[in-house]
Amino acid sequence: MAINPASAASAYANANRMAQSAAPGAGEDFGQLLHKAAAGFVGTLDKSEQASLQAVTGKADLTAVTEAVTNAEMALQTVVAVRDRVISAYQDILKMPI
Amino acid sequence: MELDKSFAIAFSGMDAQSERLKVIAENLANVDSTAQTPGGDPYKRKIISFQDTFDRTLGVDKVKVAGIRTIDEGLGRRYEPGHPAADASGYVTTSNVNSITELMDMREAERSYEANLNVIDAAKSMLSRIIDLLHG
Numbered sequence: 001m002a003i004n005p006a007s008a009a010s011a012y013a014n015a016n017r018m019a020q021s022a023a024p025g026a027g028e029d030f031g032q033l034l035h036k037a038a039a040g041f042v043g044t045l046d047k048s049e050q051a052s053l054q055a056v057t058g059k060a061d062l063t064a065v066t067e068a069v070t071n072a073e074m075a076l077q078t079v080v081a082v083r084d085r086v087i088s089a090y091q092d093i094l095k096m097p098i
Numbered sequence: 099m100e101l102d103k104s105f106a107i108a109f110s111g112m113d114a115q116s117e118r119l120k121v122i123a124e125n126l127a128n129v130d131s132t133a134q135t136p137g138g139d140p141y142k143r144k145i146i147s148f149q150d151t152f153d154r155t156l157g158v159d160k161v162k163v164a165g166i167r168t169i170d171e172g173l174g175r176r177y178e179p180g181h182p183a184a185d186a187s188g189y190v191t192t193s194n195v196n197s198i199t200e201l202m203d204m205r206e207a208e209r210s211y212e213a214n215l216n217v218i219d220a221a222k223s224m225l226s227r228i229i230d231l232l233h234g
Contacts (some may be wrong), residue, residue, distance in 0.1 A: 063116065067109040070218070071102065074225050081232040088234070 037082070041075045048072035103158050104221040110160035111214035114148055117163050118207045121146045122200050129195040133183040140183075141193040142168040169194060 051068035054060035121144050131141035149164035172194035179188035 061113065061116075063109055063112050067105060070105060070222065074102070074222070074229075077226070077229045078232070081229045084233060 034082075038079070041079050044068075044072050044075040101221045101225050103156050105218060106153070106156055107158055107160055108214040108217040108221070110162065111217075112211055114161045114163055115207045115211040115214070118146050118148075119204065119211075121166055122204045122207060125195045125200050126197060126204075129193060129197055129200075131193055132181070132190055136183055136185050138183055138191075140173060140191050141195065142170060142173070143193065143195045144168050 048065075048068040048071065051060050051065045055062065055065040125143050128141035132138075133140055144166050145168075146166050147164045148161050150159045151162045152158075153160050174192040174194065175189045176192050177188055178184055178190045181190045183190050
């Protein structure tokens with residue numbers, strides 16, 4: 001994963017400022033929300049990596065590994081879906097005739 | 099997310115059933131285990147019990163193994179003079195494991211495990227569907 005979640009989040013924050021869209025929730029803009037989501041996602045991935053490592057060394061249960069990997073898989077799918085949606089929104093704006 | 103919680107609950111059920119199968123395997127493997135001295139105890143059947151446990155971080159009821167205890171009743175006797183554990187009249191105390199009971203228990207553990215797996219499958223497919231919706 002070469003994309004830094006922090007830089008991605010700040011890019012989203014900039015886009016948000018440019019778009020002047022309404023912030024979801026009190027005192028939280030869309031960029032912060034994404035930053036939080038990205039941090040949570042990285043944590044989930046870390047957990048799954050640790051569990052896999054422990055399984056290889058015979059310290060973790062296969063159930064625990066499956067749980068961690070399933071969580072990571074679902075988190076990844078969600079992040080990819082959100083990213084795709086954000087990019088498609090960007091492209092819609094880029095293609096807008098001026 | 100609610101579906102994440104379903105994952106965690108189902109996985110705790112699978113853990114519990116794995117433990118149950120371990121106990122059943124012990125019972126089945128030791129069905130013929132006897133003492134090695136006269137008057138000694140043979141292998142005694144173990145049974146597992148479960149209990150619900152509240153997970154504070156998720157706010158859900160999971161399942162956990164409450165304990166494994168041994169059953170003292172129902173030990174058998176077999177006439178086998180010459181066995182190291184045979185008493186003065188030639189009888190050996192045998193374990194109280196009944197293979198048929200254990201096999202039934204094993205089936206039950208298997209079905210329970212499967213049920214939890216199906217929950218995970220369902221939760222996963224529901225999550226995938228909602229993510230597909232997000233994809234547009």
